Each structure stands twice: as C-alpha cells, then as structure tokens.
Amino acid sequence: xxxxxxxxxxxxxxxxxxxxxxxxxxxxxxxxxxxxxxxxxxxxxxxxxxxxxxxxxxxxxxxxxxxxxxxxxxxxxxxxxxxxxxxxxxxxxxxxxxxxxxxxxxxxxxxxxxxxxxxxxxxxxxxxxxxxxxxxxxxxxxxxxxxxxxxxxxxxxxxxxxxxxxxxxxxxxxxxxxxxxxxxxxxxxxxxxxxxxxxxxxxxxxxxxxxxxxxxxxxxxxxxxxxxxxxxxxxxxxxxxxxxxxxxxxxxxxxxxxxxxxxxxxxxxxxxxxxxxxxxxxxxxxxxxxxxxxxxxxxxxxxxxxxxxxxxxxxxxxxxxxxxxxxxxxxxxxxxxxxxxxxxxxxxxxxxxxxxxxxxxxxxxxxxxxxxxxxxxxxxxxxxxxxxxxxxxxxxxxxxxxxxxxxxxxxxxxxxxxxxxxxxxxxxxxxxxxxxxxxxxxxxxxxxxxxxxxxxxxxxxxxxxxxxxxxxxxxxxxxxxxxxxxxxxxxxxxxxxxxxxxxxxxxxxx
Amino acid sequence: xxxxxxxxxxxxxxxxxxxxxxxxxxxxxxxxxxxxxxxxxxxxxxxxxxxxxxxxxxxxxxxxxxxxxxxxxxxxxxxxxxxxxxxxxxxxxxxxxxxxxxxxxxxxxxxxxxxxxxxxxxxxxxxxxxxxxxxxxxxxxxxxxxxxxxxxxxxxxxxxxxxxxxxxxxxxxxxxxxxxxxxxxxxxxxxxxxxxxxxxxxxxxxxxxxxxxxxxxxxxxxxxxxxxxxxxxxxxxxxxxxxxxxxxxxxxxxxxxxxxxxxxxxxxxxxxxxxxxxxxxxxxxxxxxxxxxxxxxxxxxxxxxxxxxxxxxxxxxxxxxxxxxxxxxxxxxxxxxxxxxxxxxxxxxxxxxxxxxxxx
Numbered sequence: 001x002x003x004x005x006x007x008x009x010x011x012x013x014x015x016x017x018x019x020x021x022x023x024x025x026x027x028x029x030x031x032x033x034x035x036x037x038x039x040x041x042x043x044x045x046x047x048x049x050x051x052x053x054x055x056x057x058x059x060x061x062x063x064x065x066x067x068x069x070x071x072x073x074x075x076x077x078x079x080x081x082x083x084x085x086x087x088x089x090x091x092x093x094x095x096x097x098x099x100x101x102x103x104x105x106x107x108x109x110x111x112x113x114x115x116x117x118x119x120x121x122x123x124x125x126x127x128x129x130x131x132x133x134x135x136x137x138x139x140x141x142x143x144x145x146x147x148x149x150x151x152x153x154x155x156x157x158x159x160x161x162x163x164x165x166x167x168x169x170x171x172x173x174x175x176x177x178x179x180x181x182x183x184x185x186x187x188x189x190x191x192x193x194x195x196x197x198x199x200x201x202x203x204x205x206x207x208x209x210x211x212x213x214x215x216x217x218x219x220x221x222x223x224x225x226x227x228x229x230x231x232x233x234x235x236x237x238x239x240x241x242x243x244x245x246x247x248x249x250x251x252x253x254x255x256x257x258x259x260x261x262x263x264x265x266x267x268x269x270x271x272x273x274x275x276x277x278x279x280x281x282x283x284x285x286x287x288x289x290x291x292x293x294x295x296x297x298x299x300x301x302x303x304x305x306x307x308x309x310x311x312x313x314x315x316x317x318x319x320x321x322x323x324x325x326x327x328x329x330x331x332x333x334x335x336x337x338x339x340x341x342x343x344x345x346x347x348x349x350x351x352x353x354x355x356x357x358x359x360x361x362x363x364x365x366x367x368x369x370x371x372x373x374x375x376x377x378x379x380x381x382x383x384x385x386x387x388x389x390x391x392x393x394x395x396x397x398x399x400x401x402x403x404x405x406x407x408x409x410x411x412x413x414x415x416x417x418x419x420x421x422x423x424x425x426x427x428x429x430x431x432x433x434x435x436x437x438x439x440x441x442x443x444x445x446x447x448x449x450x451x452x453x454x455x456x457x458x459x460x461x462x463x464x465x466x467x468x469x470x471x472x473x474x475x476x477x478x479x480x481x482x483x484x485x486x487x488x489x490x491x492x493x494x495x496x497x498x499x500x501x502x503x504x505x506x507x508x509x510x
Numbered sequence: 511x512x513x514x515x516x517x518x519x520x521x522x523x524x525x526x527x528x529x530x531x532x533x534x535x536x537x538x539x540x541x542x543x544x545x546x547x548x549x550x551x552x553x554x555x556x557x558x559x560x561x562x563x564x565x566x567x568x569x570x571x572x573x574x575x576x577x578x579x580x581x582x583x584x585x586x587x588x589x590x591x592x593x594x595x596x597x598x599x600x601x602x603x604x605x606x607x608x609x610x611x612x613x614x615x616x617x618x619x620x621x622x623x624x625x626x627x628x629x630x631x632x633x634x635x636x637x638x639x640x641x642x643x644x645x646x647x648x649x650x651x652x653x654x655x656x657x658x659x660x661x662x663x664x665x666x667x668x669x670x671x672x673x674x675x676x677x678x679x680x681x682x683x684x685x686x687x688x689x690x691x692x693x694x695x696x697x698x699x700x701x702x703x704x705x706x707x708x709x710x711x712x713x714x715x716x717x718x719x720x721x722x723x724x725x726x727x728x729x730x731x732x733x734x735x736x737x738x739x740x741x742x743x744x745x746x747x748x749x750x751x752x753x754x755x756x757x758x759x760x761x762x763x764x765x766x767x768x769x770x771x772x773x774x775x776x777x778x779x780x781x782x783x784x785x786x787x788x789x790x791x792x793x794x795x796x797x798x799x800x801x802x803x804x805x806x807x808x809x810x811x812x813x814x815x816x817x818x819x820x821x822x823x824x825x826x827x828x829x830x831x832x833x834x835x836x837x838x839x840x841x842x843x844x845x846x847x848x849x850x851x852x853x854x855x856x857x858x859x860x861x862x863x864x865x866x867x868x869x870x
Binding site: 307308309328329330331332333334339341346347348349350351352353357361362364365370373374375377 | 725726727728729730731734735738739741742743744745746747748749
C-alpha cells in the first residue's frame with residue numbers, strides 16, 4: 001500500500017455499465033484525492049448511484065477498472081470493498097430497527113466478539129464514537145432515532161470498519177436543514193482527519209457548500225470535473241440538465257365554479273391520532289391551490305381522505321357539488337378525481353406488472369376500455385402507447401415491467417395516467433420529490449396543462465419553491481390545521497415560513 | 511482467472527422462463543436416475559418399463575388420463591390462487607370435501623341419473639368452497655396466513671372422510687377396506703374408450719376459461735393487479751378483501767368439483783374412504799408450480815406428472831417403493847425452483863465482453 005502518495009486514493013477509469021441494454025454509464029473517469037470532499041452531481045438517472053455502486057463493489061462494471069491507491073482492485077462483494085477502505089452510506093438506510101445502535105454497529109462485522117454482552121457492545125460502540133468524534137446513544141433503538149441520527153449510525157458503521165473513503169448517496173435527501181448543516185460539519189471533520197468523501201447530490205447549493213471538487217454526470221457521461229471554488233449555480237445547472245429553459249407560470253385570480261370543497265374535515269392517522277382538524281379548503285376550476293407545510297402536518301392524511309383511502313371522523317368532501325365524503329376509491333375515481341400519490345412505489349404502481357397494465361390501473365373500468373366483463377386489450381395498448389409518447393416515458397417496450405423504469409419515467413407515467421383520470425380534480429402529492437430537473441419540469445407542466453384545461457388542482461409539496469412557483473393560492477398546514485390561505489400575489493415566503501413553523505404571525509416571534 | 515460471471519436479467523422473457531423450468535425438471539429427473547443407479551437399479555430399464563406401461567397398451571394411456579384429471583383440478587385451484595400470490599395449500603382438503611358432499615348426495619338421494627349428477631356436482635362445488643371459506647375470510651379481513659389454515663384443514667378433511675367411511679355412511683357389505691357405500695350414478699363414458707368419462711372435459715374447459723379470464727376480462731386484470739401490489743389495487747378502486755374472498759372460494763370450488771368428478775367419473779372410485787385422494791393435492795401443487803401461472807403449461811404439466819404417477823404405480827409391482835416416486839416429486843420441484851431462479855440470470859463471459867466493447 002502506498003501511503004500518502006500524490007496519486008488519487010480512489011480512481012475509476014473508463015467505467016461502463018448497462019442494465020437490460022440501456023446504458024447507465026459510458027466510459028466514465030473519476031478520481032478522489034485523499035482529504036477532499038468530491039461531489040458527484042447529476043440529475044436522477046444520470047448514473048451517480050450506479051457509479052458509486054461500482055466504486056463500492058456492489059455492481060461490477062461491464063468495462064473499465066477501479067484503482068485503490070494506484071493499484072487495480074476488483075471487488076466481488078461489498079465487504080471486500082470495505083476491507084479495501086471503501087464504505088458506502090446508502091440513501092435508504094440498512095439498519096435493523098428493533099435493534100440498538102451498538103448492535104447495528106456490530107452486525108455482520110468480523111471484529112465483533114463472538115460472545116459478548118450488550119454492555120460490552122455498547123462500550124465498544126462508545127469507544128468508536130469517541131475515536132471518530134460522532135456521538136449517538138449506543139443503547140438507543142434505531143426506531144427511536146431521528147433520521148439524521150440514523151444516518152450518523154450508518155456513517156459510524158462504515159467508519160468503524162476502517163473505511164478511509166466514504167461514499168454518501170444523496171445523504172441530504174432525507175434530512176432537515178438543521179441536520180444537513182450538522183452532516184456537513186461531520187464531513188468537514190472527517191476530511192480534515194485525512195479521510196476522503198464522495199458526496200452524491202442533485203442539489204446545487206449543497207454541492208457548492210460542502211465540496212472541494214465537483215464532477216458533473218449527465219446521461220451516464222462525465223461532463224467535467226472542476227474545483228468548487230469559482231463554480232456558480234447557473235453554470236452547474238446548465239451542465240447538469242443541458243437545457244436552460246425555466247418553466248414559466250402565470251398566476252391568475254380564478255373565479256370559476258368550486259370543483260373541490262372540503263369542509264370541517266377531521267381524520268386520524270394510522271396510529272389513531274387526530275391528523276386533520278376541521279380542515280376547510282376549496283379549489284376552483286382552473287386553479288392550483290398549493291398546500292405548504294413541513295411534512296407530517298396532515299398533508300398525507302388529507303390526500304388519502306380525498307382519494308377515498310382514509311375515513312374521516314366528521315366533515316364533508318364535495319366534488320362538483322356531489323357529496324363524496326368517505327366514498328370508496330372507486331367512486332372517487334368515477335367522479336374524475338386524479339391522484340398522484342406520495343407513495344408512488346407502494347401505492348401508485350404495480351411494479352411487477354407491465355407499463356401497459358399500469359397505464360390504465362386507475363381507469364380501466366371506464367367505457368373506453370371495458371365492455372361487459374371484458375377488458376379491451378387493443379384499446380388498453382393504444383392508450384398506453386399514446387401515454388408513453390405524449391408523456392415521454394422512456395421504456396424498452398409496453399410489456400416491460402414498470403419496475404425496470406427509472407424513477408423519473410415512473411412518475412411521468414403516473415402523472416399522465418392521473419391526468420387522464422382527473423376530469424375535475426387532481427390531487428398531486430409531492431409530485432416532483434426526488435425527481436431530476438427535467439422530469440420535475442415535465443410533471444409540473446403536465447399539471448399546468450391540466451389547470452389550463454379547467455381542472456382544479458390541489459398541490460401538496462414540502463418544497464416551498466415549488467408551491468410558490470405553481471400555486472394560484474397557497475394554504476399553509478400546521479399540526480393538521482389550515483393556518484393561513486394566501487393569494488399568490490400576497491404569498492410571501494417569510495410569512496409562510498413562519499406559519500409553517502407553527503407561529504401564528506410574525507408578531508408573535510418578537 | 512475468472513472469466514465467467516452471472517448477470518441478473520431485469521426483464522424476464524416468459525418463454526425463456528418456461529424453458530428453464532422444464533430444463534430444471536429434466537435435470538431433476540437425471541439426478542433421480544443417478545440415485546437409482548447408486549441404489550443398484552438400472553434407470554434405463556425402469557424408464558423403458560415406465561414408457562411401456564403407459565404407451566404399451568390403451569389402458570396405459572387411459573390410466574394416465576384418469577389420474578391427470580384430479581391432478582389438473584387441484585392444480586387449477588392452486589394456480590388460480592397463485593395469480594393473486596395466495597397459497598391455497600389445501601386443495602387436497604377441498605377435493606375431499608367435494609367428494610364427501612357428492613357421496614352424501616349420491617347415496618342418500620333418489621332421483622333420475624342426470625338430476626343426481628347435477629346435484630352431486632353442485633354439492634361438491636359448494637363443499638369445496640365452504641371448506642376454504644374460513645381461511646378466505648381470515649386471510650382477507652384479518653390477514654391470517656392462508657398457508658397454515660388451508661394446510662391444516664387438509665387433515666380435518668381426511669378425518670372427516672375416514673369417519674364417514676367407518677361410521678355414518680359405512681358400506682355394511684364391505685369387508686376388507688372400510689368405505690362408504692358406492693354411488694350408483696356415474697358420468698357418461700366417452701365413446702371409443704374403455705374407462706374415460708366426460709370428467710376429462712372439466713379440467714380442460716376450466717383451464718381454457720381461466721386462460722380467457724386472464725387474457726381478456728377485467729376480473730383477470732384485477733386479480734393480477736392484486737397479486738402484484740394489493741395497496742395499488744385498492745388505490746385503483748378495487749375492493750381487495752372482497753376479491754380475495756371471491757377468488758379463494760372459486761379455487762375451493764374448483765378443487766371440490768374435482769373431488770366430485772373423480773368420484774363419479776373414475777372407474778372404481780365410487781366409494782369414499784380416507785385414501786380417496788392419492789396425494790392429488792400435492793401433485794397438483796407441483797404442477798401449478800411448474801406451470802408458473804400459465805394455464806396451458808399447467809395442462810401439459812398435469813399430464814406429465816400423471817404419467818410419472820401412473821408409471822410409478824406400475825413400477826411398484828416391479829419392486830420400486832412409492833416413496834421413490836414421492837422423492838422424485840420433491841427433486842423435480844427443487845429443479846423447477848432452481849430453473850426459475852436460473853432464468854433470471856445470464857452467464858456472461860466477462861473478458862470477451864470487455865474486449866468486444868473495446869473493439870467497438
């Protein structure tokens with residue numbers, strides 16, 4: 001091992017990798033110098049995760065080689081990569097929830113004593129934490145921890161096994177702003193201590209904040225590598241997306257008929273606690289009402305109530321004058337209410353079914369596709385073909401399972417399918433969460449087209465920028481209540497931010 | 511030097527999958543042959559004997575068909591439930607329940623022949639459905655694991671039949687084997703055969719009907735969607751628990767009808783006893799697993815397994831234990847499962863592929 005040499009700690013040369021005939025990486029070079037945070041920037045589907053999985057030994061490249069400290073290495077298992085000092089922290093944590101922090105740290109680790117007590121494990125865990133300088137209560141159960149703390153356990157787990165190189169896949173996607181700042185401090189300390197970090201993100205500002213160098217990937221090809229110093233957001237955005245057109249939205253004061261009326265709705269969450277308190281909202285035809293709020297303040301339950309997936313305690317829901325309070329999902333669909341669900345994979349699609357079957361999942365009962373008991377396969381195929389073309393869903397065929405599609409293409413499919421369902425009302429829950437810029441813009445313009453066609457749209461999003469961009473009116477939710485409604489002209493970011501934080505008005509802060 | 515590696519296939523061609531399953535079954539048979547060799551038997555001779563037993567005379571072919579019918583009926587029941595990713599392991603019990611109800615009608619009712627047959631068919635179908643009713647409701651509304659409930663009811667069904675045979679419907683005239691009385695009305699013969707009845711039509715028609723249901727009806731689509739993701743199905747407006755109950759009842763009904771047509775359509779099976787089902791549920795389960803959701807494949811597989819079963823019976827007279835046949839079943843099932851996994855991977859020559867990429 002060549003310690004402290006000038007060469008890169010980790011290098012990838014000419015990496016190519018394809019899945020099912022679709023190229024995810026094409027001849028990508030990448031190098032990581034010891035003691036730096038190197039950001040890997042790109043849209044979803046640009047190949048960031050694939051590249052990091054190759055570096056971490058989870059995927060084997062079709063072509064190219066990975067060099068650690070200047071010598072080629074081939075990893076057949078993640079543990080071989082860790083033994084070589086490369087550790088990966090995944091976007092979705094791989095922790096065992098009913099076990100403690102100390103137990104998770106020692107899970108599947110050769111150095112774990114064969115026979116030991118919980119107390120001994122906790123003591124060992126504490127020792128690592130002191131060495132590394134990251135603290136989490138070792139006796140706490142994973143489920144008791146916040147997301148940020150869970151991530152810290154993941155990082156500790158990798159570092160305890162001796163990783164000198166840390167690969168973090170979209171680490172901030174699940175974190176609050178405060179937790180993100182803390183994470184960045186941790187990363188700084190780690191690189192100052194001689195470790196190196198690959199930081200994967202599609203958030204430009206974070207990349208500028210935390211990294212020393214930046215590599216931009218686009219559609220599986222490396223665009224460039226440059227020092228972070230002097231880089232600007234517009235420049236990086238252009239490299240990342242290849243397109244610079246911003247979406248243009250004109251807001252209007254709408255006085256069409258009320259299409260969706262929610263009055264005094266109270267409902268409970270899965271734990272049987274009150275999640276919605278006397279919610280009053282109405283959306284007019286051709287209007288987008290944005291729901292701003294920190295997630296977990298009743299937005300999920302509101303969307304589920306409107307989709308016919310959750311019962312209310314009291315209150316009423318009317319669509320175009322028809323009472324749909326506690327109507328089953330089927331009736332809600334029949335009244336022309338589309339719904340882009342927050343949980344796309346768990347609820348929005350059947351991953352093992354084909355693109356074609358998923359394209360009509362919500363309105364296969366309609367006359368266009370159904371005669372008597374029959375399902376008109378020809379009509380279904382024709383519709384799916386049109387949807388794939390209009391919605392620009394990239395798929396190898398209509399028979400491909402939606403599980404094969406990238407996240408952006410899955411959401412394009414869902415958005416266009418729900419647009420076909422939404423004759424009157426569309427509920428869009430976190431419609432662009434986790435999507436790359438291009439896919440997000442396409443989903444947003446799908447919603448705007450619907451609005452212009454006279455559909456009433458309820459847009460629920462954690463992303464305040466999106467809410468402000470898209471909405472004709474903005475309502476703020478906090479602890480299950482609507483705490484304010486603004487026209488887009490009066491929708492002031494600071495005012496909304498304060499309401500989202502649970503304060504009645506700016507004055508109460510003084 | 512490692513020049514080969516396995517690559518997971520994202521898309522699975524159904525024909526390729528079917529081929530691998532069949533290949534897995536064949537490998538299993540070869541493995542079985544090796545076991546025979548080790549135990550000092552000549553597999554080629556046994557194979558010859560088996561083929562001769564089937565194809566050497568008309569009775570052989572008919573014997574296979576007769577055994578294929580109950581196997582196909584239970585296989586259809588299992589296959590339908592599997593489309594919903596529900597495991598009806600209790601098709602044997604539903605089969606027996608159907609036969610039990612049919613015998614009850616057959617020996618206690620007095621009516622013209624065709625009325626008797628219709629009544630028996632109705633009773634058998636209904637009894638099969640009733641036998642799975644509690645597992646279906648428990649699964650649909652309380653999430654109780656249907657594998658356990660349906661399996662346990664098999665044992666109850668065997669005891670029920672034993673009780674009938676030894677007790678309340680006992681044939682007073684029988685001495686050697688305790689059975690119920692025999693039913694008098696049987697299904698019409700197929701002309702030109704020695705022993706086949708129109709019972710053969712039932713599994714073929716049902717398989718065709720199910721193929722059609724899944725190809726071109728809404729119900730079939732809904733069942734497939736529930737199988738793929740119940741939550742998405744509910745989101746699509748499907749009443750999932752109600753559908754689960756309905757489909758499970760239909761699977762029970764098919765198996766129950768299977769019991770009735772075996773009773774009334776298979777020569778020498780007109781009496782019920784605890785040995786009435788010769789592991790038909792197990793065989794049907796294997797057939798459904800081999801077919802992997804394809805109803806055409808299921809019919810083919812059903813006849814293959816029935817052929818093995820029948821030749822096994824013949825081979826018993828040549829000194830082979832029936833347990834060897836059961837062991838072969840097990841090996842075949844493992845072979846199919848391995849084949850199914852293998853179909854998802856492709857062996858790639860790592861070096862040559864890299865070379866090919868570099869040259870382009």
